[in-house]
Amino acid sequence: xxxxxxxxxxxxxxxxxxxxxxxxxxxxxxxxxxxxxxxxxxxxxxxxxxxxxxxxxxxxxxxxxxxxxxxxxxxxxxxxxxxxxxxxxxxxxxxxxxxxxxxxxxxxxxxxxxxxxxxxxxxxxxxxxxxxxxxxxx
Amino acid sequence: xxxxxxxxxxxxxxxxxxxxxxxxxxxxxxxxxxxxxxxxxxxxxxxxxxxxxxxxxxxxxxxxxxxxxxxxxxxxxxxxxxxxxxxxxxxxxxxxxxxxxxxxxxxxxxxxxxxxxxxxxxxxxxxxxxxxxxxxxxxxxxxxxxxxxxxxxxxxxxxxxxxxxxxxxxxxxxxxxxxxxxxxxxxxxxxxxxxxxxxxxxxxxxxxxxxxxxxxxxxxxxxxxxxxxxxxxxxxxxxxxxxxxxxxxxxxxxxxxxxxxxxxxxxxxxxxxxxxxxxxxxxxxxxxxxxxxxxxxxxxxxxxxxxxxxxxxxxxxxxxxxxxxxxxxxxxxxxxxxxxxxxxxxxxxxxxxxxxxxxxxxxxxxxxxxxxxxxxxxxxxxxxxxxxxxxxxxxxxxxxxxxxxxxxxxxx
Numbered sequence: 203x204x205x206x207x208x209x210x211x212x213x214x215x216x217x218x219x220x221x222x223x224x225x226x227x228x229x230x231x232x233x234x235x236x237x238x239x240x241x242x243x244x245x246x247x248x249x250x251x252x253x254x255x256x257x258x259x260x261x262x263x264x265x266x267x268x269x270x271x272x273x274x275x276x277x278x279x280x281x282x283x284x285x286x287x288x289x290x291x292x293x294x295x296x297x298x299x300x301x302x303x304x305x306x307x308x309x310x311x312x313x314x315x316x317x318x319x320x321x322x323x324x325x326x327x328x329x330x331x332x333x334x335x336x337x338x339x340x
Numbered sequence: 341x342x343x344x345x346x347x348x349x350x351x352x353x354x355x356x357x358x359x360x361x362x363x364x365x366x367x368x369x370x371x372x373x374x375x376x377x378x379x380x381x382x383x384x385x386x387x388x389x390x391x392x393x394x395x396x397x398x399x400x401x402x403x404x405x406x407x408x409x410x411x412x413x414x415x416x417x418x419x420x421x422x423x424x425x426x427x428x429x430x431x432x433x434x435x436x437x438x439x440x441x442x443x444x445x446x447x448x449x450x451x452x453x454x455x456x457x458x459x460x461x462x463x464x465x466x467x468x469x470x471x472x473x474x475x476x477x478x479x480x481x482x483x484x485x486x487x488x489x490x491x492x493x494x495x496x497x498x499x500x501x502x503x504x505x506x507x508x509x510x511x512x513x514x515x516x517x518x519x520x521x522x523x524x525x526x527x528x529x530x531x532x533x534x535x536x537x538x539x540x541x542x543x544x545x546x547x548x549x550x551x552x553x554x555x556x557x558x559x560x561x562x563x564x565x566x567x568x569x570x571x572x573x574x575x576x577x578x579x580x581x582x583x584x585x586x587x588x589x590x591x592x593x594x595x596x597x598x599x600x601x602x603x604x605x606x607x608x609x610x611x612x613x614x615x616x617x618x619x620x621x622x623x624x625x626x627x628x629x630x631x632x633x634x635x636x637x638x639x640x641x642x643x644x645x646x647x648x649x650x651x652x653x654x655x656x657x658x659x660x661x662x663x664x665x666x667x668x669x670x671x672x673x674x675x676x677x678x679x680x681x682x683x684x685x686x687x688x689x690x691x692x693x694x695x696x697x698x699x700x701x702x703x704x705x706x707x708x709x710x711x712x713x714x715x716x717x718x719x720x721x722x723x724x725x726x727x728x729x730x731x732x733x734x735x736x737x738x739x740x741x742x743x744x745x746x747x748x749x750x751x752x
Contacts, residue, residue, distance in 0.1 A: 207511035212637035219636025258448035
């Protein structure tokens with residue numbers, strides 16, 4: 203065979219065609235006795251319904267964990283998980299944190315490298331070459 | 341480019357009866373214990389067609405359930421009239437689907453309209469290895485979906501790149517909708533697998549029988565040595581799958597009760613989802629779904645060529661097309677006597693430059709230039725493309741423009 207093909211797999215570009223939110227599940231735990239869950243309990247009662255309605259693509263689980271601080275955990279499509287302890291927070295603070303988890307990137311926090319950005323797409327203008335074009339004489 | 345799979349028409353286990361409504365052997369038993377809260381959804385059960393709700397369906401189900409001689413496995417038959425615990429079912433009951441949070445989240449995540457029933461979505465997640473009953477697993481829908489995916493990908497590739505060599509078409513097809521690609525897509529959609537399939541499991545989990553640790557791939561899935569060694573391209577096009585494998589893949593129905601790897605189950609889910617979308621929502625939506633989730637993925641076809649003798653191929657190509665025979669000329673160079681020389685060589689046919697390449701030796705640059713020229717030929721894209729599927733059901737044929745058909749790759 204004069205020509206063979208190299209097998210690869212097409213890579214995802216989330217948002218180019220369809221966009222899928224990386225956050226797939228949020229688990230909220232509360233305690234109905236201890237005071238540190240007061241804000242969480244108020245959030246669950248009054249605001250969680252609206253959040254769930256706005257985000258049908260997120261699976262929401264709520265469970266009681268007595269004598270523990272309230273915790274919210276988000277699971278992402280790539281298998282990563284992020285948790286936030288929301289003890290003693292106001293309902294507004296809890297809301298802020300749940301939005302934070304919803305919008306978060308699933309990747310771990312890391313330093314933005316001090317490197318130029320590269321693209322997988324071909325340059326429209328082409329790459330400059332020293333061997334082409336007008337010759338410069340010094 | 342090809343063919344409806346033959347097993348889809350010939351499998352004996354497929355479609356044994358043509359009843360007015362699909363039968364659920366558990367229906368009678370479960371209707372006594374589970375209170376349905378929506379009659380319309382209940383009437384649909386696992387079917388892929390929307391069915392009207394008739395009065396007196398309860399009686400009809402009972403009557404039909406008794407007449408069904410070839411209904412599934414032994415536990416199902418013996419338990420029809422008793423009360424069934426969900427653990428005794430091989431896969432979750434369809435009525436559980438509307439209560440599954442995972443399923444409705446998945447439907448919203450894929451932006452599917454609410455008229456796509458959750459019961460069908462639940463059925464696409466049941467691999468034949470979990471539930472051998474073809475009325476409850478995704479085997480038939482995954483066959484349909486595999487053919488649709490193959491059709492839409494091939495027509496996209498053939499119309500947009502009419503000169504691609506057949507091996508590159510196969511590889512590109514494999515990159516877009518091959519088994520590995522589909523398994524990755526399922527993971528990116530957030531599909532999770534159940535540890536063990538069963539009636540009590542959440543229907544939003546992928547259900548399949550897992551391989552035991554240390555167990556190899558089952559014999560039916562292991563691609564065997566072809567029965568003759570000189571497998572030709574014609575054989576690959578006509579007799580096997582759409583990815584140019586040497587032998588055909590096993591029919592989904594034949595995988596019943598065989599433990600399978602997760603990749604196999606995940607790919608069957610994606611195919612079955614496409615098949616069921618076609619049945620419920622029609623071809624236009626499937627085409628949009630395909631474009632959004634499959635064609636939008638990034639694939640650089642120019643990196644998939646592996647030439648062995650590009651210079652010889654190019655001279656054959658020029659001879660075939662009636663161009664002057666290609667000549668390589670040095671365009672520029674630097675550092676010939678240094679440690680890092682760079683030569684820029686162009687391949688010319690008469691006065692036309694066919695391709696150009698840079699290399700650290702004259703020979704390398706010449707070979708790169710020939711490969712660039714061949715890629716420029718093979719990767720030609722026509723400006724106006726009308727996909728055949730875009731004209732399905734159209735009465736006005738004036739929009740149709742015939743596509744370019746090339747005479748094929750160079751034969752050396």
